[in-house]
Amino acid sequence: MWIIVAALVGGVALLSYNDVSTDVTSDDAIYAERILRETEHGNLIAQKTPQSFAGQIETIFAVQDAVLSIADENRGIPFDRPRELSDLYQARAGLCFDRSRAIEKILSSLGFSVRHAFVASTRGTGSPLRSFLTPKTQSHAVTEVKTDRGWLVIDSNRRWIGLTEGSKPVDLAALRETKAQQDWDPRVKDPMSPMLSEPFTYLFGLYSRHGRFYPPYMPVPDVDWGQIRYNLTD
Structure with a gap:
């Protein structure tokens, strides 16, 4: 019995050690x-979460634009290295x-509640579990x-957010x-990622399956365990 208990304690300790911090x-x-x-979005610095829904949406658009503008080159920060705001800023890519992490950190600094989603295609696997376990399955963050008015999804590669023409926020x-059968808000500049219009699954709190994005850079998935609860309640 003590061997089982020790294994469980060791497993919990390892997972806790690999926990991804979301603190600003x-x-x-x-x-x-x-x-x-x-x-050119310096006007946001002095404010906290806007009180009106319209103000919140304006801020969300601005933060997404800021991150996509500062990191406009499609080149990932290498594995086994820090990838926080300072690193993205210096890499300019x-x-x-990388971009979703930056969007989340800036929105958090402005008083918003955010959650990170690992999205995986199920088109080729037909199964959420298989998609998470199959190497090189098409994925997105x-x-x-x-x-x-509720949770709203923000893309990290395109200037697209889940806001309908009728100002309804859309989550994953x-x-x-709905299979994306929506008329989007006119301020949404880019088309939605094709991956989001096809069958997909997602997991909140999972940053990588390989463990090489955040310290201690071990072959254990990078996870913020505080966000895992969202998979059980939403």
């Missing part, structure tokens, strides 16, 4: 301000997993942000059910 550090705050100022759950 003092360094994050500095670079959030720098990114916003350099992309990133891929979906996006963000959901909480507004006064709704997007998967």
Whole structure:
């Protein structure tokens, strides 16, 4: 019995050690301000979460634009290296997993509640579990942000957010059910990612399956365990 208990304790300790922190550090705050100022969105710095839904949407569009503008080159930060706001700022490049992290950190610094989503295609596997376990399954990293009218999905590669023409926020759950049959808000500049219009599954709190995005860079999935609860309640 003690062997089982020891194994369980060891497993929990290992997973906790590999937990991805979502805290906004003092360094994050500095670079959030720098990114916003350099992309002409400095007016957001002094404010916290806007009280009106319209103000929240304006801020979400601005933060997405800031990150896509500062990291406009499609080149991922290498494995086994830090990928926080300062790193993205200095690289001036990133891929979906880098940009989504930046979007989340800046929105968090402005007082929003956010959650990270690992999205995997199920077109070729026909199964959510198989998609998560199959290497090189097509995947994407996006963000959901909480507004006064509900959670809203933000793409990390395109200037697209889940906001309908009637100002209804759309989250991943709704997007998967409706198959994207929506008229989007006129301020949405880019078409939705094709992957989101096909069968997909998603998992909140999963940053990577390989463990090489965040310290300690071990072959254990990078996960924020605090966000896992969203998979059980939504």
